[in-house]
Amino acid sequence: MNELTPLPLPSLILSPALALPALIAAADDATRLRFLEFFAVTIRNPHTRRAYARAAGEFLAWVAARGVMSLAGVQPLHVAAWIEALGREVAAPSVKQQLAAVKHLFDWLVTGQVVPVNPASSVRGPAYSVRRGKTPVLDAQEARRLLDSIDVTTDAGLRDRALIALMVYSFARIGAALACRVEDVFMQNRRxxxxxxxxGGKRHEMPCHHNLEEYLTAYIDGCELREDRKGPLFRTIARxxxxxxxxxxxxxxxxxxxxRRAAAAGIGTAIGNHSFRATGITTYLKNGGTLExxxxxxxxxxxxxxxxxxxxPDDVTLDEVERVLI
Structure with a gap:
């Protein structure tokens, strides 16, 4: 068999995060290439790619440690036992995500004729139902205090206020906010x-709240970004x-x-990047906005x-708890 011609794979594929598991490294060239293609070809989101690579690597290492010598030797019982063990260590959503990664990987290997059947296709993940998000949120007063506490006499302060305001007022995910370029802030209909x-490649345009307009304008003008239209909107601070x-x-x-900003503002809630999306949506709905x-x-x-x-509903719960007058 002729050796496969080396391909210019993305740098992520060659990173330690995607080092070949032992079962893949011991397989033939076609299997190794098919395995790498799964991550390079079928998954565009880098976060999903990393998560799936980690799940696939951990599963293949788990079955190899239990005597499975090849991909063809992986059986549904192996997958079920792995899921059972995983459920004792991590939360149900993580188990479901890792099972999905293994299922999709073996689907890809089946269509590439590497293995005859998908051993994970019949394995069910844990039951999990979500009616209320877990992301910590701020009330409107806390969010206002956080924004007002930022010292905007520095580039870092102008940047941080604009970034937090963008997530609060436009309900933006952190990934979408950090992917913005300077040209993604633009005038239309005098706003x-x-x-x-x-x-998923979705492009979403939103008019700016008047506070967000003020903060973005102050940031772009104060840091002299307006002429660098193709440059990233939010940047690191040069050492x-x-x-x-x-x-x-x-x-x-x-x-x-x-x-760091939350601690400086005296906010005790352990918030993260996603908290501002939830804060903005909740505040909007409290002030008469519709769910649609x-x-x-x-x-x-x-x-x-x-x-x-x-x-x-959190407000209702807190009010009702206070009725326990002991």
Whole structure:
């Protein structure tokens, strides 16, 4: 058999996060290539790619440690036993995600004629039903205090206020906010608009709340970004200069910033990047907004998803608890 011609695979495929599991490394060239193609060809979202790669690697290492010598030797009982063991260590949503990764991987291997059947196709994951989201949220006063507490005499302060406001007022996901370029903030009908690039390649445009318009304008003008239209909107701070660099702000850095700003504002809630999306939606609904319009603003395909961000029932619960007059 002729050796396969090396392909210019994406750098992520060659990273340690996608090191070949032993069962794949011991297989033939066609199997190894098919395995790598699953992550490079079928998955566009980098976060999903990393999560699926981790799940596939852990599963294949688990079965190899139990004497399975090849992919063809993986049976439904192996998958079921792995899911049972996994359920004792991680939450049900994580188990379901990892099972989905293994199912999709073996579907790909079956269509590539690497294995005859998918051993995971008949395995059921744990039951899990969600009616209320788990993301910590702020009330309107806390969100206002956080925004007002940021020192905007520096580039970092202007950036952080604009980023948090974008997530609060436009219900933007952190990934969509950090993917914005300067040109994604634009004038239309005498109002400032923002263009968000959401999951699944969806492009979503929103008019800016007057506070968000003020904060974005102050940030773009104050940091002299207006002429760099193709550059990232939110950037890291260059070491030693306290000025913006040309490097996009990583999501982990944004999370650390949010925690740092919240602590400085005296907010005890352990919020994260996603908290502002839930905060904005809940505040909108408390002030007379409709669930259908909130779903449109958040770019949700179903109002059932939007309901997970609606924390209005929390107020009722707190009021009722206080009736226990002991």
């Amino acid at each position: 400032l608009w923002v263009r968000l690039h959401e999951k 030693g200069t306290k000025r913006l660099s040309d490097t996009p702000l990583p999501q982990a850095n944004a999370f650390a910033m949010v925690r 319009t909130a779903a449109t603003m958040a770019n949700h395909s179903s109002t059932r998803t939007t309901q997970l961000y609606d924390r209005r």
